[in-house]
Amino acid sequence: MKLGLEIFGGLLILVGLLPWLRTYQWWVRIWDFPRVQIAVGLTVVTGVYVWQYGWGEGRQLAFVGLLLMALFSELFHIRRFTPLWPKQALGTREVHPQHSFSLLVSNVRMENTRYARYIKLVRENDPDLLLINEPDGTWARHLARELNDRYPHRIEAPLPNTYGMMLYSKFRLLNPRIRYLVERDIPSFRTTVAMPAGHTFELFTVHPQPPQFQRNTDTREAELLQVAREVTATPRPSIVVGDLNDVAWSRTTNLFRRISGLLDPRIGRGFFNTYNAFVPFFRYSLDHIFYSPSFRLIRLKKLGFFGSDHFPIIIRLTYEPNGAAEHEVPEPEDEEVLESHEMIRDGLETARELGTAAHPVAGPPATEATPNQSPTAAPDGKAELVNTAVTAQKEPPLPG
Secondary structure, three states, X not given: OHHHHHHHHHHHHHHHHHHHOOOOOHHHHHHHOOHHHHHHHHHHHHHHHHHHHOOOOOHHHHHHHHHHHHHXXXXXXXXXXXXXXXXXXXXXXXXXXXXXEEEEEEEOOOOOOOHHHHHHHHHHHOOOEEEEEOOOHHHHHHHHHHHOOOOOEEEEEOOOOOOOEEEEEOOEEEEEEEEEOOEOOOOEEXXXXXXXXXXXXXXXXXXXXXXXXXXXXXXXXXXXXXXXHHHHHOOOOEEEEEEOOOOOOOHHHHHHHHHHOOEOOOOOOOOOOOEOOOOOOOOEOOEEEEEOOOEEEEEEEEOOOOOOOEOOEEEEEEEOHHHHHHOOOOOOOHHHHHHHHHHHHHHHHHHHHHOOEOOOOOOOOOEEEOOOOOHXXXXXXXXXXXXXXXXXXXXXXXXX
């Protein structure tokens, strides 16, 4: 038993400390995800080992020390997402309906066929904005029949490769764009949302590739950090949402948050794990909502199972720009800014080497779709698009 504990504990120590390496290698980056599970394993092994064999000395004491060091490393990464940590995103003092709105984010899982169950969930929660990840043409047809009347403004890019994306909105969408920031078959959206009271904000949606066998994370990092840089360049308050295929406590997500200056409402509140809905013990925070300090949080809630491997998550915010300064938003260090530039270059270079780049070396930073773009203009040339057209009206900017 002692040898078995030492072998198992040694493996936990290894995978717990590996993510400290600054590398894009998939077999390193996947260990960013199960930090809570690794922490539980380290706690159990340490407790059983000390209970059975004591602290000992020499090699035995060194082993216990390594177990505790690895456990501290895991707790260090996840500490912000416990109620013991101060909340970064502040709640509101009073709700003004004309300044508030709700946004529901859901990865429907392309293979999932429980369309009616999902539509029922949407109708029950009645969000003002609805982001749908992984829709294909079949999903798009079901959603169009049931939701188009409720959401007159839409950006639609359903795809058969699990990276389709659709945005439904009750509010006007100004200058809506379908972009392919890094890879030609992975879309993201950018649009200005015009609220009924006249305020506007910039909305970015993303769904980059996850780390997987023989697939490193440099393209994922490049896409997220490009969006972070765009956020800093816009004068409007911004919201970034989507399935980031990364956890809230990873170095990349933290770097994204610091570069963009956006708030994470989960800090100080909890994990809000949305994936994997089928495996209770192995769940991670893959679906994210970040927003500018000009907004205040009314509600953040993970919703129930509807057949996907992701749980939906809904947020309700209110626009309170006068209280923005009350939020504590750390400024990025110069070395973090330089690191983000390097990571973007690395990801774009990898996409070019793999032949999946969204644009030529000397081309623009993103391939953007214009309203009423023809389905044949999809960058991969093989999209199963029922309606690629951006159905929101392209209108003059509003103040705000």
